[in-house]
Structures are given as structure tokens and as C-alpha cells.
Amino acid sequence: MRRFIRSTFCASALMLLGSMAHASAPDTSSPAEYDRLVDAVVARYHLPGIAVGVIDDGKVVYTRAEGKLASGKPMDADTLFGIASNSKAMTSTVLARLVENGKLRWDDPVTKYLPSFRMYDPWVTANMQVGDLLVHHSGLPEGAGDLMLWPTPNQFTPDDVVAGLRYLKPAYSFRAGYAYDNTLYIVAGQVAAAAGGAPYPTLLRREVFQPLGMNRCQIGTWNRDEVGNVADPYVLHDGHFVPVRADGPIVHPATMDAAGGVRCSLNDMLTWASNWLIPTQKQLAWLSPEQRRKEWTAYTPMPISARRHAWDGTLFLGYGYGWRIADVDGQMTVSHTGTLSGMYSAMTLLPFRRSGFVVLINADAEDARSVLIEVLTKQLTAPGKARSAASYAEELEHDAQQQRTSHVPDTSSRKKATPTELAGQLGVWRDPWFGEVQLCAQGDTVRFASLKSPLLTGQVMRVGDHYLVHWDRDEIEAWLRFPERAGGTLRMAKVDPDADFSSDYEDLAFTREHACK
Structure with a gap:
């Protein structure tokens, strides 16, 4: 009041x-x-x-x-x-x-x-x-x-x-x-x-x-x-x-x-x-x-x-x-x-x-x-x-x-993530409001694909000890933060912390449902 x-x-x-x-x-x-x-x-x-x-x-x-x-x-x-x-x-x-x-x-x-x-x-x-x-x-x-x-x-x-x-x-x-x-x-x-x-x-x-x-x-x-x-x-x-x-x-x-x-x-x-x-x-x-x-x-x-x-x-x-x-x-x-x-x-x-x-x-x-x-x-x-x-x-x-020079991390060393290195993380994951995403092997690469937001599809890249999604379309890139133990939560975050807030990856919390088909 x-x-x-x-x-x-x-x-x-x-x-x-x-x-x-x-x-x-x-x-x-x-x-x-x-x-x-x-x-x-x-x-x-x-x-x-x-x-x-x-x-x-x-x-x-x-x-x-x-x-x-x-x-x-x-x-x-x-x-x-x-x-x-x-x-x-x-x-x-x-x-x-x-x-x-x-x-x-x-x-x-x-x-x-x-x-x-x-x-x-x-x-x-x-x-x-x-x-x-x-x-x-x-x-x-x-x-x-x-x-x-x-x-x-x-x-x-x-x-x-x-x-x-x-x-x-x-x-x-x-x-x-x-x-x-x-x-x-x-x-x-x-x-x-x-x-x-x-x-x-x-x-x-x-x-x-x-x-x-x-x-x-x-x-x-x-x-x-x-x-x-x-x-x-x-x-x-x-x-x-x-x-x-x-x-x-x-x-x-x-x-x-x-x-x-x-x-x-x-x-x-x-x-x-x-x-x-x-x-x-x-x-x-x-x-x-x-x-x-x-x-x-x-x-x-x-x-x-x-x-x-x-x-x-x-x-x-x-x-x-x-x-x-x-x-x-x-x-x-x-x-x-x-x-x-x-x-x-x-x-x-x-x-x-x-x-x-x-x-x-x-x-x-x-x-x-x-x-x-x-x-x-x-x-x-x-x-x-x-x-x-x-x-x-x-x-x-x-x-x-x-702002660009002080906040955006350097990801120039990125390389394609392989199914072998992410074998324990591959599968179908679900967030209660965003729904299902697939994190699955495609040849020698790993692909991220959203079921209900099909434009959020891209390739998983490794940057040092971290992983990010490089989208097929020019969307704001996202870190993937995998759980340290089985049954944990997969989280995401904007690579550029000052990027458009509508890419609210930080509000997602995925749990693994089953293996890739």
C-alpha cells in the first residue's frame, strides 16, 4: 500500500x-x-x-x-x-x-x-x-x-x-x-x-x-x-x-x-x-x-x-x-x-x-x-x-x-563434443515447463534438440572442461551444466551473461527420462 x-x-x-x-x-x-x-x-x-x-x-x-x-x-x-x-x-x-x-x-x-x-x-x-x-x-x-x-x-x-x-x-x-x-x-x-x-x-x-x-x-x-x-x-x-x-x-x-x-x-x-x-x-x-x-x-x-x-x-x-x-x-x-x-x-x-x-x-x-x-x-x-x-x-x-571485452568469455577454443565423452549424459531430458529435449549422438557429434521449440536445435561444443550449445540458427548460445551424479539436474545459462533476458536458460532444470532411441 x-x-x-x-x-x-x-x-x-x-x-x-x-x-x-x-x-x-x-x-x-x-x-x-x-x-x-x-x-x-x-x-x-x-x-x-x-x-x-x-x-x-x-x-x-x-x-x-x-x-x-x-x-x-x-x-x-x-x-x-x-x-x-x-x-x-x-x-x-x-x-x-x-x-x-x-x-x-x-x-x-x-x-x-x-x-x-x-x-x-x-x-x-x-x-x-x-x-x-x-x-x-x-x-x-x-x-x-x-x-x-x-x-x-x-x-x-x-x-x-x-x-x-x-x-x-x-x-x-x-x-x-x-x-x-x-x-x-x-x-x-x-x-x-x-x-x-x-x-x-x-x-x-x-x-x-x-x-x-x-x-x-x-x-x-x-x-x-x-x-x-x-x-x-x-x-x-x-x-x-x-x-x-x-x-x-x-x-x-x-x-x-x-x-x-x-x-x-x-x-x-x-x-x-x-x-x-x-x-x-x-x-x-x-x-x-x-x-x-x-x-x-x-x-x-x-x-x-x-x-x-x-x-x-x-x-x-x-x-x-x-x-x-x-x-x-x-x-x-x-x-x-x-x-x-x-x-x-x-x-x-x-x-x-x-x-x-x-x-x-x-x-x-x-x-x-x-x-x-x-x-x-x-x-x-x-x-x-x-x-x-x-x-x-x-x-x-x-x-x-x-561491455563486450569485460563480460563475454572467450570460447574460441571450442571443439565438437563427441558421443564418447558425453556417453553418460546422452538421453532425453525434461523440464516441467519447457518440456522435452533430446541430447543425442549424430555421427561423431552430439546434437541438442527441443521438441516444442524446434528452432532451438544445435551442436554441442566443448570449451576446455565446459560445454555449450551452438544453435543452428543465430540464437544466443547456452552453457550446458551437466549433473555430477546420476539422477541430477541438467542446467543451462547464457554464454554472454548480458544477452537478451528472454533467453531465460537459467530458469530451466532438466531431469533425464530415458536413453536416446
Whole structure:
């Protein structure tokens, strides 16, 4: 209860700061200056495609799309990109609509709608409320269970996610701290489906896309060829971007849809942003001021990085219902980013300036996104403090180089592991939430293969006295930590400890079931 009071107080203080800052809001950049920024970032990072839009004082003042589709046609403001975790605010809004329609309450227990829902701790199960699913204070470690969601495609279902949560051990007490998770947003989608009487994709189209006129956004099952104008993801391979086409002609629902599965165009995302910044009377009737305040209340305090404090002067950062709320240069911001393999997004809103921006990139481009977020934010909050895109980029590159040299172990001595040396470890192993994996001989090599996540297949390598899996696809490599005695537990861990938390190998605990066939 104390944390709720403190967080809402801080959010109120941010509103006061924002209203004061709005009175002296500076002029922002011209379209030509935005063009120069986009050109510089595209050139520096060799981006295959990007779309950027800016709203200032309630008006769209800039849109730009750059790049080509697989067909060779140019991208435009209607090109569909994966928005990844910017989907989370849409999931929370579906729930808010159901609250307004009397279908559920934010403080309802999750088990009211999903009787089979269980967390590791029975007390947490009994006390987990609908609102708790959205604010990253469950006690689970960061990214727990994400291997049920990624890499895609896989054979896990939302029901598998709900069933698997009971095996994920907490890292800290319920509501005692912040750790980002995706799996509970899958649960939120299932709660919405149970309360709303329709599958999550149907609810999202009915409750959000259609009322707001976000006509290009897609979720669930859709015909890619009929919809058209869809950006393909690009991933880095040997220092160059290469396209990855995961879709067939028909796109099917993904387990991760409620956490990060939406695809939208720049025009759609600007419509979404405008609904929050400058809602019409019709939009206020669609979602009341009370529910909008609920979504933008900071329920869980978040740690502030040294870089964020230095760049933005941030003193407060918290998580709401699918949104991050913070102060930047003394002004309130509401924002989120989205990160999928080959798809990066960002949306930042300054409510008291009625301003904001959207960035969509079809590539693994974390630094490019960070540079754009910082420069675009500064052009709205403090143009006099703005540094060049190159300046921010160089700082990020310097920091990344230091991190690479200090944390990543040297595995260059790796050699193929043989069936003979691992004879006592070969077999079929099972984790209670991830399911079955095979660790079996193939010729003079040993292969690791997941039954339900078929892209997690690779070759076992020996590095000194240790073993790792080098995946066939460009996934984050994992150490294999074999048990020292029969009947023990096989554990895994990221080779690069700072790699994406969604490769949550550390949450796996395999026991051997039987020999390889």
C-alpha cells in the first residue's frame, strides 16, 4: 500500500512539472531537420527500413518512411511493422474496456477467470489480481518463461504458458520489486478472453482497432498477401543485415500475441498516439478519463540507469498498465519500446505538450532506436540541450565495446563434443515447463534438440572442461551444466551473461527420462 501511495504521488508531481513546462514549451524541429536526423541514422546503421512520425501540439508535423519491401516497392506510412512490446498497452486497454463494460474489475483475482492459474507460491496465486499481471512486480525473475514465447514459430500455446507458471521459481517477494516479464501478459490475454467471451485477437480488433480506425493493424490470423505492404524483419549476420521471412501467406496467431504480437503501420500508430494525447469526445466515450488515469499511474518503481539520469535528468521512473512513466528534462513522458528479432519500435508521449513520436524499424537496431529516441525527445523537451545523433551513437558504441571485452568469455577454443565423452549424459531430458529435449549422438557429434521449440536445435561444443550449445540458427548460445551424479539436474545459462533476458536458460532444470532411441 505504501508503494502505491508513493508512486501515485510521484506521478502527480510529474503532472505538475509537465503543466509548468508546457507554458514555456520550446519550438521543435522543422521537417528538414527531422529528415537530416533520419538520413544520418539510416546511413550510420545501414537500416533496411524505417518509419518515423512526430506529433507536436496535437498535430502530426512529420512522417517519413524509408526503405524497400521484399517486392522492391518503397515503404510508406502504411507499411506494417511488428511493434513488439508496444502491444502491451493495447492489451491493457482491452482490459480497461472490459472494466468499463462491467465484465471484470482490476482487483479481481486472476483465478476468477482462469481457475487453473497457479504461481509457484500458493499465496501469490490466491492474491494475484488482474492489475498485477501488467506491472512487472510478480516476483518472477526477468524474462522468466520467455522460452515458451521465443524463438518463433514454436509449438507452445497460451494454455501452456498458464500451466507452466507454477514451475517458475520467484526471485523475490510478490509486489516487492520490478523485473520485466512477458508471460503474465499472455495470462492477461487469456483473462481478457475469458471475461470478454472471445479470443484475444478478436477482442483487440473489436475493442481497439475498429473503434479507433486503426485499419491496417493486424493480430491473430490474417492473409499477408491480401493485406500487403508488410515489412520483413532483418537480423545481423556477420556484421550485415539479412532478411528473415518467417511468415507464410497466412499468418497464424502466436503464443506471444498479447505481449508483443501486433503489427501496425506508422499511420496506425500515430492514430493510437493521438487517441492518448488529444482524445476526441468520441474517444473519451470509448475510454473514460478514469481508465486513462489508471493506465498512466505508476504502480511499480523502476531502477534508473546512470545513462538515463545523465542524458535526461530523470529522477522518477515507474511502470503502469503497459506504459513507462518518467520525467525527462522536467517534463512528464509516457513511453514504451518494443524489441523482437528483426523488429524494433518506440513510442514516446509528452501529455502536457500534446506531443510525441513513433519509431518503427525492421531490423535488430537497438543503438539506432536509442539514438532516435534521445534526439527526438530532446527536440521536444529541451532543444538547447540536444546533442548530435553522432555524439549519442559514439557514446553507445564506446560503452558496448567496454561491455563486450569485460563480460563475454572467450570460447574460441571450442571443439565438437563427441558421443564418447558425453556417453553418460546422452538421453532425453525434461523440464516441467519447457518440456522435452533430446541430447543425442549424430555421427561423431552430439546434437541438442527441443521438441516444442524446434528452432532451438544445435551442436554441442566443448570449451576446455565446459560445454555449450551452438544453435543452428543465430540464437544466443547456452552453457550446458551437466549433473555430477546420476539422477541430477541438467542446467543451462547464457554464454554472454548480458544477452537478451528472454533467453531465460537459467530458469530451466532438466531431469533425464530415458536413453536416446
